[in-house]
Amino acid sequence: MKLHQFALAAALAVAALGSAQAGIYTYTGNFATHDTIGDAPTRIIAHFEFDFENSPSAEYNAYEFKSWDVSYGSIHLSSAAGNGLMNRFTFDTAMNITGWFFNASDTAEPWNYNANIQSLSDNFIFYAPNEAHDIALLENPLRSAAVYGNQGTWTLAPAVPEPATYLMLGAGLAAVGFASRKRRRQAA
Structure with a gap:
């Protein structure tokens, strides 16, 4: 007994x-097919920890973040560094990410950046249906890396x-x- x-x-x-x-969602993109940023093509790696319990717009499936970071090669952008993020995510009933758009930049003004990393799923109809892509951009001089029509994958690790x-x-x-x-x- x-x-x-x-x-x-x-x-x-x-x-x-x-x-x-809550868990930490990790996005792992595919290797860029075009890359003038680094010596060898790499991939976008991103981590997002959503605040599902305390987001004021949760009823509209819009969630705030506890933290986030996005990187491509030597470019690292994050909430801790005060970088900017435009985003939209869709979830299924089990809170798995089913569609996404995120655009991280080294400034809160995405139109006035020096470094920018973006990912778009192929089923995110609001932005560009059937046009999945991962793009990293560096200005001065303009350098870029991209993979089109080949979106990455999401994994979910439980938070500690x-x-x-x-x-x-x-x-x-x-x-x-x-x-x-x-x-x-x-x-x-």
């Missing part, structure tokens, strides 16, 4: 850990729980242990 209670408490705690945390979550888990398991011990003493 004690093992059954412990297993149930542990399962509930692990389920609470998993459901309380905060230390307070582990403390709550430990406290809950300790409470179950103390209750079991007290019941054992009363039965003896």
Whole structure:
């Protein structure tokens, strides 16, 4: 009986850990077919952590970010660096990304940038139906990298729980242990 209670408490705690945390979505683009930026073609890599619980426009499927970063070769743009991001994402009912447009630039004014990285899915009809692309641009002098009609893939990694979550888990398991011990003493 004690093992059954412990297993149930542990399962509930692990389920609470998993459901309380959002995940980090990682976009991995395909290698650019044209590249005048670096010595060898590379690919766009992006990470987005959405704030699903606290976004004021969540009812319209518009979510704010906890953090984001986008890179292509030596170009690195991120929310931590104060770079700009125009974006639109669509999700299915399981919160998997089904369509996207993101345009990261080294300034909050996307029309006045020195470095710019953009990705568009082929099913994002609002912007350009059936025209998937990944593009990186550097100005002064103009250099670019691109792959057309060959969109990348998304993966979802669970976010790492905060230390307070582990403390709550430990406290809950300790409470179950103390209750079991007290019941054992009363039965003896």
